[in-house]
Amino acid sequence: MKKIKIVVIGNGMVGYKFCEKLMSKAKADQFEVVVFGEEIRPAYDRVHLSAFFDGKTAEDLSMAGVDWYLNNGIKLHLGDPVQQIDRTKKTIHSYRGITESYDYIVLATGSAAFVPSIPGVEKDGVFVYRTIEDLEMIRAYAPKARKGAVIGGGLLGLEAAKAMLDLGITDTHVIEFAPRLMPRQIDEAGSKLLQGKLEALGLTILTNTNTLEIAGDKAITKMKFANDTSIDVDMLVISAGIKPRDEVAKLCGLEVGQRGGIVVNEQMQTNDPFVFAIGECALYKGMIYGLIAPGYEMAEVVAANLTGGKKEFLGFDMSTKLKLIGVDVASFGDPFVPANEARVIVYEDTNKGIYKRVNISKDGKELLGGILIGDAEQYNMLLQTCKNKIVLPANPEDLILGSRGGESDGGAGVTGLPDDAMICSCESISKGDICQAVMDGAETVDKIKSCTKAGTGCGGCVPMVKDLMVHTMKANGKLVRNVVCEHFAYSRQELYDLTKIGKLHSYDEVLTAHGKGDGCEVCKPVVASIIASLWNDMILKKGNDTAQDSNDRYLANIQKGGTYSVVPRIPGGEITPDKLIVLGQIAKQYNLYTKITGGQRIDLFGAHVGDLPAIWKLLVDAGFESGHAYGKALRTVKSCVGSTWCRFGLHDSVSFAIEIEERYRGLRSPHKLKSAVSGCIRECAEAQSKDFGIIATEKGWNLYVCGNGGSKPQHAHLIATDLDSATLIKYLDRFLMFYIKTADPLTRTATWLNKMEGGIDYLKNVVINDSLGIADELEKEMQLLVDAYKCEWKEVVDSPELQKRFSHFVNVPTEKDPTIKFESMRDQKKVVDWK
Amino acid sequence: MSELKSTKVNWFYACEASDVPENGGVCVKHGDDQIALFNFTRRGEWYATQNMCPHRQQMAISRGMIGSQEDEPKVACPFHKKTFSLKSGACMSGDDYQLKTYPVKIEDGKIFIDVK
Numbered sequence: 045m046k047k048i049k050i051v052v053i054g055n056g057m058v059g060y061k062f063c064e065k066l067m068s069k070a071k072a073d074q075f076e077v078v079v080f081g082e083e084i085r086p087a088y089d090r091v092h093l094s095a096f097f098d099g100k101t102a103e104d105l106s107m108a109g110v111d112w113y114l115n116n117g118i119k120l121h122l123g124d125p126v127q128q129i130d131r132t133k134k135t136i137h138s139y140r141g142i143t144e145s146y147d148y149i150v151l152a153t154g155s156a157a158f159v160p161s162i163p164g165v166e167k168d169g170v171f172v173y174r175t176i177e178d179l180e181m182i183r184a185y186a187p188k189a190r191k192g193a194v195i196g197g198g199l200l201g202l203e204a205a206k207a208m209l210d211l212g213i214t215d216t217h218v219i220e221f222a223p224r225l226m227p228r229q230i231d232e233a234g235s236k237l238l239q240g241k242l243e244a245l246g247l248t249i250l251t252n253t254n255t256l257e258i259a260g261d262k263a264i265t266k267m268k269f270a271n272d273t274s275i276d277v278d279m280l281v282i283s284a285g286i287k288p289r290d291e292v293a294k295l296c297g298l299e300v301g302q303r304g305g306i307v308v309n310e311q312m313q314t315n316d317p318f319v320f321a322i323g324e325c326a327l328y329k330g331m332i333y334g335l336i337a338p339g340y341e342m343a344e345v346v347a348a349n350l351t352g353g354k355k356e357f358l359g360f361d362m363s364t365k366l367k368l369i370g371v372d373v374a375s376f377g378d379p380f381v382p383a384n385e386a387r388v389i390v391y392e393d394t395n396k397g398i399y400k401r402v403n404i405s406k407d408g409k410e411l412l413g414g415i416l417i418g419d420a421e422q423y424n425m426l427l428q429t430c431k432n433k434i435v436l437p438a439n440p441e442d443l444i445l446g447s448r449g450g451e452s453d454g455g456a457g458v459t460g461l462p463d464d465a466m467i468c469s470c471e472s473i474s475k476g477d478i479c480q481a482v483m484d485g486a487e488t489v490d491k492i493k494s495c496t497k498a499g500t501g502c503g504g505c506v507p508m509v510k511d512l513m514v515h516t517m518k519a520n521g522k523l524v525r526n527v528v529c530e531h532f533a534y535s536r537q538e539l540y541d542l543t544k545i546g547k548l549h550s551y552d553e554v555l556t557a558h559g560k561g562d563g564c565e566v567c568k569p570v571v572a573s574i575i576a577s578l579w580n581d582m583i584l585k586k587g588n589d590t591a592q593d594s595n596d597r598y599l600a601n602i603q604k605g606g607t608y609s610v611v612p613r614i615p616g617g618e619i620t621p622d623k624l625i626v627l628g629q630i631a632k633q634y635n636l637y638t639k640i641t642g643g644q645r646i647d648l649f650g651a652h653v654g655d656l657p658a659i660w661k662l663l664v665d666a667g668f669e670s671g672h673a674y675g676k677a678l679r680t681v682k683s684c685v686g687s688t689w690c691r692f693g694l695h696d697s698v699s700f701a702i703e704i705e706e707r708y709r710g711l712r713s714p715h716k717l718k719s720a721v722s723g724c725i726r727e728c729a730e731a732q733s734k735d736f737g738i739i740a741t742e743k744g745w746n747l748y749v750c751g752n753g754g755s756k757p758q759h760a761h762l763i764a765t766d767l768d769s770a771t772l773i774k775y776l777d778r779f780l781m782f783y784i785k786t787a788d789p790l791t792r793t794a795t796w797l798n799k800m801e802g803g804i805d806y807l808k809n810v811v812i813n814d815s816l817g818i819a820d821e822l823e824k825e826m827q828l829l830v831d832a833y834k835c836e837w838k839e840v841v842d843s844p845e846l847q848k849r850f851s852h853f854v855n856v857p858t859e860k861d862p863t864i865k866f867e868s869m870r871d872q873k874k875v876v877d878w879k
Numbered sequence: 880m881s882e883l884k885s886t887k888v889n890w891f892y893a894c895e896a897s898d899v900p901e902n903g904g905v906c907v908k909h910g911d912d913q914i915a916l917f918n919f920t921r922r923g924e925w926y927a928t929q930n931m932c933p934h935r936q937q938m939a940i941s942r943g944m945i946g947s948q949e950d951e952p953k954v955a956c957p958f959h960k961k962t963f964s965l966k967s968g969a970c971m972s973g974d975d976y977q978l979k980t981y982p983v984k985i986e987d988g989k990i991f992i993d994v995k
Contacts, residue, residue, distance in 0.1 A: 490948070494973040530948070552902075552921065562921050564946030565955035565962070590903030594942055594957030602957055606938050852938075854894045854905035854916070861913075863938050878935040 047076040050350070051136055051146040053126045053292065055081025057090055058323030058339035059152030060107045065347035067116045074351070077118045078144050080136075082125040083175060086110055091336050094203050096179050097210040105176070129296040131316055148318050150346060151306060153289035155324040155334070159282055160195075164258030170280045173204040182281065186211040189279035193217040193267060195255060196283035197225040199366070204281040205247055206369045217248045217275055219267070221284075224251055229364065229375045233392065234415045237399040241371050241418070288325045288332055301327040310356040312346050320346045333360055361431065365416075365423045371397075372420035377413025377430040378403065386412055389441050393418075400444040402426070409435055411443070425465060434464040467508055473498035478509055482516040488530065489513065528789065529566040531559045536714065536789050540574050549579060551591035569593035570789045573676055576712035577784045580832035582839050583675075583712075584846055595674035598850065599836055600656055603649060605864050605875035608656060610636070610648040611673035612663050613709060616683040616701035616721075617644025626666040634659055637872045643680030643718065645671060650873055652860045657847045660837040669835035670710070676790070677712050681705035682720035684728035687740075695740040697723035700769065704738070707773065708780065710833050714787040714796075717780070718753075732760045735793040736776060741765065745772050749779055749807070752794035761797075761804045764812055777826035778811045778819050785822075890984065890991040893927075897988065904954070906930050906941035909994055914981060915941035916990065917965060919952060926965035927981035927992050932956040934976060 050066070052059050063077060081087070088105040096105065113120040121142065128137040135145050157172035159165055169189065171182050192213035194205045197220030208216040218225070224235035225242075239249050254270035258280065268274045288305040290298075299307040299315045305327025312320045312328075322342035324334055333339065338360035348355040363376035381388070381403040391400040398418035405412055411430040416423055426443060428434065436443070463476035473496050486492045489510050493499050499506040517524045526535045532555075534542065539558065548554045554571050555563055563571075568591040576583050583592055584599070595601050600608035612627070627646055631638045634655055636648040651659055660670075673679060683701035687693030701721040711717070720729035721738045730753075731737025737748040743766040751760025764775055787796040800806060809815040840846045851857035866873040893907040899918040907914040913930035930940050935958060943954045945965065952965040962971045968978035982993040 490972070494971070497973055531946075555921075561950065562919070562945075562947035562952065564948065564953070565944040565960055568944050568946065587901065590900050590944070594944065597942070602939070602942070604937075849900065852906055853908040853913075854898050856908050859908065861938050862911075863913075878937065 047073060048350075049076045049078070049145065049147045050150060051126075051144055051148075052077065052079040052150045052152060053136070054152035054154055054289075054323075054325070055079050055083070055087045055120070055122065056152060056154045056323065057087055057107060057336060058154070058343050059150070060087035061340050062150055062152060062322060062343035062347055063113070063116070063118055064108070065343055066350065067118075069347055069351040069353070077116075078146075079113065079118055079120045080124055080126045080138055080142075081120070081122045083177070084123040085176060086113065086120065086122065088176065090174075093173075093176070093179065094207050094210075096176065097183070097207050102176050126292055129292060129319070131296055131319070134318070146318075148320065148350065151293060151314070151319065151321040151325055152323050152343075153292065153321075153325045155286035155288050155332075157282065158285040158287040160255075160284055162255050162258055164260070164264065165282070167258055167260050168263035169260075169278055170258060170264055170282065173200060173207070173281050173283045179207070182207065182279075183211065185279060186213060189213055191215045191217075191275070191277050192279045192281070193219060193275065193277045194281045194283055195219050196285065197222070197249065197251065198228065198283070198285065199226065199368075201281075201283040202226070202242070202368050204283045205242075208279075208281070209246065209369070213279065214246050215248075216246075217250055217277070218242070219253050219255060219269075220249070220251045221254055222251065225249065226373070229379065230373065230415045230417065231380060231401065233390065234399050234401065234417050237392070237394065237397060237417055238368075238371065238373065240394070241397050242369060245369060286324060286332075286334060288327065290325055293319075293321065293325075301330065305332050308357075310345075310358065311349055312342050312357060322346055328357060329359065331359075333362070335360075335362060335364060338362075363427055363430075365420050372416065372418060374416040374420040374423045375414070376423065376427045377411065379413045379415045381412050389444065391441070391444050402440065402444055404436065404440050408440065411436060411440070414444075416444075428465065429462075432464060434462055437462055467512070468496075468498035475512060478512050479516045482513050483520065487513065487517060487522075526788065528570055529564055531555065531561045531563050531567050532571075534558065536570055536574070537786050539571065540578070540785055543571070543574050544578055549575060549581060550585075550587040551575070552587055563591070565593075566789075569596070569676075572596070573712050573714065573789075577829070580710070580712075580829045582834065583836060584840070584849075589849065593676075598653060598656065599670065599674055599840065600651070600653075601674045603875065604878055605866075606861060607650045607652055607864060607875065609673070610651050610656070610659055610663070611641070611645060611671040612668035613671040613705070614645040614680075615705040615709075616681060616698045618683075618698055618702065623666060623668070626662070626668075630659060630662050633662075635873060637874065641680075644682050645680060647673075650866065650875065652852070652864070654851045654857070654860055656850050657840055661841045664835070664838050664841050670837040672710055672836075675710075675712060676715050677710060678705070678708040678717045678719070680718060681708075682718075682729045682731075682734075684721075684723050684726075686721075686723035690723060692726060693723035693740070694742060695723055695745070697721040697729065697738075697740060700738065700745075701729075703769075704773070704776070707830055708776075710836070711780065711784075711829060713780070713784050715790050715792045717793070733757060734760060736760070736779065738772065744768050747772055747775060749811075750793040750797040750804070752792055754792075756794075758794040758798075763804070763808045774823060775811055778814075778822045779807075781822040781826045782807075782810055782818075887995050888982075888993045889995040891994045893990045893992050895988055896985055896990055899990070902945060904941040904943065904945065906938070907992065909992070912994075913938055913941075914992055914994075915943075915954070916983065916992065917941075917945055917954065919945055919965070922947075922952060924952065925983040925985060925990065926952065926954075927983045928954070928963065928965065928968055929979040932958060932961060933970075933978070934959060934961050934974065940978065 087107045124138045124140045126136050126138050137143050157174045192208040194201050197218050205218050256270050257268040258264050259266040267277050290300045290306050293306045294300050306321040308321050308326045312322050323339040345355045345357045365374035386403045389402050400416050402414035403412040465475045467475050477496050481492050481496050486495050499509050514524050527533050542558050551571050572591040631648050637650050639647045641647050681701040681704045683697045686697035717735045719736050720731040720734045722729040722731045723740045731739050732748050733751045733753045737760050739746045745767050747764045748760035748762050752758040852861045853859050865876040899905050901920040904915050904917040907916050915928050915930040917926045930938050937958050939957050942957050945954045953962045955962045963978045968980040970976040984991050
């Protein structure tokens with residue numbers, strides 16, 4: 045069968061996406077595809093172009109390398125725009141003189157920056173913001189410039205302004221013709237608030253300003269405006285909108301819109317049925333869709349129709365959420381419904397810089413659209429509510445304010461949602477679906493997952509699913525016990541006490557005494573961790589080795605591809621040159637990728653499981669010990685330079701960090717523990733974002749607890765001030781032991797505190813005032829653990845029996861897994877990415 | 880543990896029973912194939928499956944934790960904790976994946992896997 049020949053004109057994001065979609069749908073040898081691109085690079089991510097100034101390379105932004113086209117049999121001509129289409133002969137001619145025949149053409153020529161005809165636009169120092177080349181020229185020119193300006197206060201203009209700031213041009217003006225910023229996406233009040241935020245960052249915003257002339261000899265020096273004012277400028281970026289690239293289409297007689305754009309129908313066909321247009325060059329029902337999602341949808345439509353499917357483009361929701369110079373900006377549905385056609389609820393907090401607006405239908409039942417600035421956390425839920433016409437709650441202001449009833453924050457958020465609210469957006473599962481599943485008997489998260497699929501995508505909604513399950517069961521009068529899993533009808537705290545009282549030392553003993561069945565991947569690590577927290581035995585002792593979580597079992601973190609990372613402890617981040625050299629030598633000998641971690645130590649990645657004991661022998665011989673990066677245990681105690689070197693330092697934070705890290709090293713706990721010590725209130729060690737943090741004062745140390753970085757940052761609470769070192773350690777012993785005894789599995793200290801009845805006051809009372817009368821016991825228990833500490837890796841290095849488990853093949857122990865593949869990146873290796 | 884009395888069996892010697900940790904797994908090399916072999920001591924049973932997790936094509940099933948869900952023996956991949964039945968190889972965490980399973984027999988402390 046003769047192949048159908050498709051010529052794709054344009055190799056931007058949408059042009060590439062079309063190729064990708066066509067390849068995934070096509071049968072082998074169904075199509076011959078030839079691509080012509082004007083730029084010298086294959087398609088790259090133009091949406092994140094600004095990341096180019098944050099250190100991303102052109103390669104990082106690439107959608108797919110030249111190899112991809114080669115492997116898929118696509119002929120790719122770069123730096124060679126198509127100049128002519130002969131629709132009668134069905135051939136095209138390119139700039140470099142290539143002639144190709146075609147069965148179909150897909151025009152994906154995109155758009156160009158719209159440059160208004162202002163006298164002087166041709167001067168040096170005037171740029172547009174569209175391609176990597178533009179950005180390279182901007183970057184090359186920037187060191188010469190001190191005063192910058194951007195024409196255009198829309199999305200792209202503000203991106204360009206951020207780029208100027210990133211390039212060190214702190215004196216930058218944004219010039220907008222309209223009375224306000226982002227006039228197409230947000231309303232006046234929103235614009236005003238956004239403007240305030242941007243001005244606080246150092247930008248000067250001129251609205252209602254029409255540029256008449258760009259002045260200067262050869263290069264720009266001044267901009268003159270219609271209101272008789274002017275500013276000195278030595279670099280200008282024009283970002284005043286886009287114009288569709290329809291030149292080739294126009295030349296061959298295809299129908300184009302009055303203000304540009306190639307006219308297409310629902311199948312993305314132009315008036316010639318053999319020529320399609322997609323992306324920003326296409327004009328559908330008088331509209332150019334300048335976002336990436338509708339562009340991809342158009343690519344999908346053409347790819348589907350060419351491969352025998354039936355699909356139509358029916359317009360596209362232009363809702364959008366983005367971060368502009370660190371400020372959340374979102375608009376959805378119809379953001380501008382006039383006040384006489386809708387009820388409008390507005391929430392504004394100028395102190396925090398938050399503006400929220402929702403437009404509600406006059407009958408109060410439907411959400412029509414809205415705007416979020418400064419805090420767009422509710423965007424997804426609002427968008428779902430708007431798109432699905434979900435009936436609104438009685439107090440629709442709750443949508444943007446959250447429920448403000450008497451209940452605690454924990455469950456109220458979920459229970460307040462309407463039944464139609466989308467909980468799992470990966471699988472489109474609503475609250476009603478989940479509650480129904482619970483009523484039908486799915487009374488564990490696992491069961492809910494398997495019968496509804498909720499939580500099986502990104503997993504982000506699992507805590508909500510669990511809350512919903514608990515709430516639904518309680519509402520049905522069922523006793524909800526916070527149990528570990530189907531094998532143990534106890535909470536972690538109960539299991540901890542039972543294991544302690546029974547002096548149980550292995551997982552099987554605990555399961556036989558207090559559980560049923562054969563255990564699972566949930567209860568095994570929980571019990572293994574409890575046993576380690578109680579007795580501090582070697583965790584790989586026979587019987588407990590296979591109950592450890594996967595990383596604990598190999599005393600290393602499994603990484604993509606199945607290799608492991610090696611993280612020796614570097615207490616307080618202090619390391620001698622000799623030890624640094626040893627790390628370098630080992631990394632070279634075993635070809636390991638090296639990276640400095642956020643916790644002030646050095647990660648060595650890409651070790652084969654069989655090499656781990658040998659690598660650790662070298663490390664142990666050089667005086668290193670395990671860093672427990674693989675365990676739910678103390679990770680690092682970060683420190684600033686401290687008073688030994690720093691001219692501001694009040695106390696020696698490094699020595700104290702080392703003392704603390706060495707005291708609690710290897711301490712197994714319900715979740716990982718991070719800590720830091722800062723030598724003064726400048727807080728360079730970021731102690732207030734840690735599970736426990738210590739900051740030097742004139743008189744001693746301040747102790748902070750239950751902070752968190754990660755996905756839900758939380759500041760730590762100050763629980764005691766001006767302590768001497770011994771008292772601080774006493775308090776820490778109590779705090780950590782109390783956490784270990786009472787927290788649920790995989791609960792960080794911050795979450796533990798959030799769930800604690802009585803909150804920080806209660807915790808303070810237990811730790812400082814010994815309100816439960818257990819302080820002595822807690823301190824003694826901690827001292828036992830501290831005294832029983834041994835380096836796990838040293839024990840493995842000294843034990844041939846333990847080393848036996850570190851091989852990939854049981855029947856060929858010396859052979860490594862042949863499927864592990866590496867490639868190189870910035871002079872180091874990286875694992876070949878998974879699909 | 881299953882001993883098929885099929886005529887077309889091909890018992891491959893994998894390792895000694897004592898080479899496999901109690902309630903844990905090892906990976907057996909058979910030509911270019913990798914087989915995960917499990918010693919489910921608590922149930923007194925042996926199981927073998929493909930070593931590759933179909934979710935992200937990682938050679939890791941043998942390093943997973945084993946256990947049961949309502950008496951169905953299972954293994955959890957160490958990468959993303961997808962769980963699979965050790966008996967049927969079916970995915971138990973709601974995805975459409977399937978592990979290949981192999982019969983296992985033990986003779987004089989030696990483990991054999993049927994690789995037909």
